[in-house]
Amino acid sequence: MLTLYHWEPNANSGKPMLALAEKGVEYQSHYLDLLNFDQHKPEYLKINPDGTIPALVHDGKILTESTPMMEYIDETFDGPPLRPTDPKERWRMRWWMRFFDSYFAPSLSMIGWSVFVGPAVRNRDRAELEAAIERIPLESRRIAWRKAMFNQFSEAELAESRRRGAFGTAALEQHLTAHPWIAGNTFSLADINGFNLGYALPLSQPDRCNDEKTPHIMEWLRKIYERPATKATWAKGRTQMASRVTLLQRKS
Amino acid sequence: MLELYHWEPNIYYLKPLIALKEVRAPFTSRYFDPTSFEQYSPSFPQNTESGLHLEREGPVLVDGVTVLSSSFFILEYIAEAFPAANLLPGDAYEHYRARAWGQFAALQLSPGVCALGCAKYLAPTLKSRDPGQLKARIERIEPQERRAAWAAVIDGSYSEQALAAVRDRLAAPVKRFEDALGQTAWLAGPAYSVADIDAFAMLSPLPDVAPEVVSEKATPRILQFLHRMRERPAVRQALALAKTARPQEAFVPGAEPSRWG
Structure with missing residues (x-):
């Protein structure tokens, strides 16, 4: 029995969704609406007391960290391998996943939360929002939600996030100039991870990520977009956030 | 031959030292003092990842032409390169x-x-x-x-x-x-x-x-x-590689805390 609790095919939720699709593994999908705070409701907190998405439940075992979760998926299920056999490529896969998870993605998502997540919930009743914050288990997530809901990101931290977004984009372009895939010569979990954070870069940072300035990122994103697993995964999206992926369609 | 660039056996530097002792892998110890900024000298092994890595001054393991950084992933690399020691056991x-x-x-x-x-x-x-x-x-x-x-x-x-x-x-x-x-x-x-x-x-x-x-x-x-x-024994051997009397006082600026607060 395999159940995935997830939101849109995007960021952390999209990582196990795309990994499972690449492996050809069927699973019971349990959609949680992040903007409705489904992830903080008591029934989900029984699965993941931290109230973070995604969570994978496999034969009673619960996994809640999306990057190690992808390694578990690759190790456990049949299907094409998603980790290189060469130990050095494996190391590079993991190194870049950490860079994505801890440096690049948090900066992009801070901007995303300030322009998308915050405004999407902000017009609700103030008392309702305060109550929603009270139900969040982790203090770090309470801080993030409070900032998003009440537009409390400072200009300095948004500016720093934009700077890091630009720096990360440049580092990624440079890396992909030397390697066809993130780990080296093999498509891997690091590409799945990177696609989830970066598929909308040409839209969110059009002046920095485009065919002229970052041709290698654009080609890499399009190659991943064209994979059947990516198409099938993003077709599960329910919001306009996921449909942004079609910007990667090649113009014939 | 593996080469490990490390400082005193403490924090990030201690990890690969223990793992290499656990798997009994021969390695060349390249001891450096990060407080003298030796890791920024041109002769220090470098690649894109070692420049950007989030632990900043941490150890690097050189295997042939590959420069490996980020201490937990160095541990996994050692575990996978020397599977007989079973440092990643179980299912x-x-x-x-x-x-x-x-x-x-x-x-x-x-x-x-x-x-x-x-x-x-x-x-x-x-x-x-x-x-x-x-x-x-x-x-x-x-x-x-x-x-x-x-x-x-x-x-x-x-x-x-x-x-x-x-x-x-x-x-x-x-x-x-x-x-x-x-x-x-x-x-x-x-x-x-x-x-x-x-x-x-x-x-x-x-x-x-x-x-x-x-x-x-x-x-x-x-x-x-x-x-x-x-x-x-491996931990004792790693700790015994200290060159100062107080290795437990050897600290460098590490990874930054989350910027989300």
């Missing part, structure tokens, strides 16, 4: 747990441990250096996050209030380790793994730099865990 779920602990320690534990250690030991050490030269050297560091971390050590950013907040924030992650050690013998499950090596390196300074958080009274299981670890 896929135990492997998941080991990796999840590695990630948790890197994000929730290491930034606080390094900040407290730097405030207590590195900042006073750097005060004895020529301030003009030190400042000029730090100003040449790239990228800017790494430069800012060194600047924070010398400019007295560690107020008592800030350090108290760091200790407060360590309480929740420390409790997770304490609780987990009550459920299984080792962090990933019934068997010893890279997760234990990783956690040991970051938990062992805490009774010294955050006695309010980690102590015999507050966290007896963590104390027992540290004791069990120190009894392992």
Whole structure:
């Protein structure tokens, strides 16, 4: 029995969704609406007391960290391998996943939360929002939600996030100039991870990520977009956030 | 032959030393002093990843032409390169747990441990250096996050209030380790793994730099865990590689805390 609790095919939720699709593994999908705070409701907190998405439940075992979760998926299920056999490529896969998870993605998502997540919930009743914050288990997530809901990101931290977004984009372009895939010569979990954070870069940072300035990122994103697993995964999206992926369609 | 660039057997540097001793891999020790900024000299092994890596001054393992950085991933590399030692034991779920602990320690534990250690030991050490030269050297560091971390050590950013907040924030992650050690013998499950090596390196300074958080009274299981670890021959051998009398005082600016607050 395999159940995935997830939101849109995007960021952390999209990582196990795309990994499972690449492996050809069927699973019971349990959609949680992040903007409705489904992830903080008591029934989900029984699965993941931290109230973070995604969570994978496999034969009673619960996994809640999306990057190690992808390694578990690759190790456990049949299907094409998603980790290189060469130990050095494996190391590079993991190194870049950490860079994505801890440096690049948090900066992009801070901007995303300030322009998308915050405004999407902000017009609700103030008392309702305060109550929603009270139900969040982790203090770090309470801080993030409070900032998003009440537009409390400072200009300095948004500016720093934009700077890091630009720096990360440049580092990624440079890396992909030397390697066809993130780990080296093999498509891997690091590409799945990177696609989830970066598929909308040409839209969110059009002046920095485009065919002229970052041709290698654009080609890499399009190659991943064209994979059947990516198409099938993003077709599960329910919001306009996921449909942004079609910007990667090649113009014939 | 593997070459390990490391400093004293403490924090990040201690991890690959223990793992290499556990797997009994021959390696060439390349000892450097990060407080003299030897890691920025042109002869120090470098690649894109070692320049950008989030632990900043941490160890690097050189295998042939490949320069490996980021201490938990070096541990996994050693575990996979020397599978007979079984440092990643058990099934896929135990492997998941080991990796999840590695990630948790890197994000929730290491930034606080390094900040407290730097405030207590590195900042006073750097005060004895020529301030003009030190400042000029730090100003040449790239990228800017790494430069800012060194600047924070010398400019007295560690107020008592800030350090108290760091200790407060360590309480929740420390409790997770304490609780987990009550459920299984080792962090990933019934068997010893890279997760234990990783956690040991970051938990062992805490009774010294955050006695309010980690102590015999507050966290007896963590104390027992540290004791069990120190009894392992590989850990003893790694700790014996110290070149100073007080390796437990060797700290560098580590990974930054989450920018989300």
